Amino acid sequence: MYKIGVFDSGVGGLTVLKEIEALLPNSHIIYFADNVNSPYGDKTGDEITKLCIRIAYFLTMRNVDAIVIACNTATAAAFETLKKKFNVPIIGVIEPGVRTALKASKNGDISVIGTLATMNLNAYKKTFFALAGEKIKITQRGCKLLCPMIENGWIDKYTSYFTDEILRLYLEGISENSDTLILGCTHYPLIKDDIRKFFTKTIIDPAHETALELLHSLKNTEPKNKNIKPLVQFIVSGEINNFRKIAEKFLKRDISNIIKMDISY
Template sequence: MYKIGMFDSGVGGLTVLKEIQRIVPSSHIIYYGDNGNAPYGDKTEIEIRELCLNIGKFLYENEVDIIVIACNTATAASIKMMKNKFPIPVIGVIEPGIRAALKVTQNKNIGVILTPASAKMGAYKNVFDVIATKAHTLTEKGCKLICPMIENGWEEHYGNYLTDEIIKLYVEQISDEIDTLILGCTHYPIVENNIAKYFKKNIVNPANETAKELLKELSMIKPKNLTNTDPKVEFIVSGNSKNFTVFAEHFLGKKIDSIYELDLQVTGRKV
């Protein structure tokens, strides 16, 4: 059985986890939600990279076979460094999302909504310029409020009206020429239905393509632990576990049996 390590700044990576469990159901997953340091979108690239390397070290020491950076901002800031530092495969969510958008766009005009930190780093633009043709264009739009809104429990504290107004604020700034919109933060698929009210064309959720990329990578390696055990997910959070658990159980549609609170800025012990 493969042991998969994955992390996000909070609950957004659950959108990727859900797809991984669907495509790779027989797996042991360690999910680290760094909600104690959320949102990443307001931090500097150096701060984000340091957080990611600490989490990567933690996952590697827990003998995972592969690391999934289930966060766009973290992918942009740290994937190259993490690939160099850890002798196991490391995959992110940016390139799979771009490849999916290139498949569905009709007029070659692609947009992406993402966190301010991701936009500042040119998270999608840098990768897009490498893998897309010159005929394709990409426009990035930083969205400061969506990720914190979701982390703070948008259904309870914001309601559909205010949620829609916040999303509308950003989506209405997207050019009419764009026919495909990438959800460039793993939190955003959680409110995809709200986004779809204002963007009526193609919407790309990179989570599915990331899970497919994971399956491809796993097919090329052997698991470190060949013991056959029941599939499970261990959740670890750096902040409040109660709020995370309530949201995760609602989103995943199942009870969470294993969750720990562990701030890696204080201690780096294994679970």
């Protein structure tokens, strides 16, 4: 049985966790939500990388078999650094999303929405270029508010008055040319139904493909830990209540074992 570390700036990584639970149902998963430092999207690449190294260190100290960076901004900023620094498989969310989009798009015109940091770090453009050369047209849109809105629990009827108009502003005109939209932030699948109102073509949520990549990377690996239980241990660095509320709603189950931990030592 594998012990897997999954982390995000908050609730976004839950969309990836759900897919991992489906593909590796008997795993022992440590889900770390760095919500005291949310949103990552407003920070610099260096700031984000420092936070990610700290979390990866925290997870490897717990002897995980693999680490999933269930956050696009963290993947954009720190994927290469973590791969060099830590001796376990590191799975990011950007390459899986790009691969899925390349399979899905018919006209080669793909849009990506994500945080400002993810867009500024140009990770999507670089990955598309690496996997498909220059034949793909990429439109990147930084959506500063979406991640904080979701972290603050704006996923109900009352707040959809605001969410809808903000999505309209961010997505205006995007479907004129693009036939495929990548949700380039793991938070966005939580409001996929709202996004669907403003983009009616193919929407890519990289979560499933990310979980597949994790499965693949563990294929020839011997589990490091014996006698561990299948469970998901939730650890947050900031507030618990909002996290629990959104997590219970999204995962459709009660979650009682959330621990708050300050790892900034």
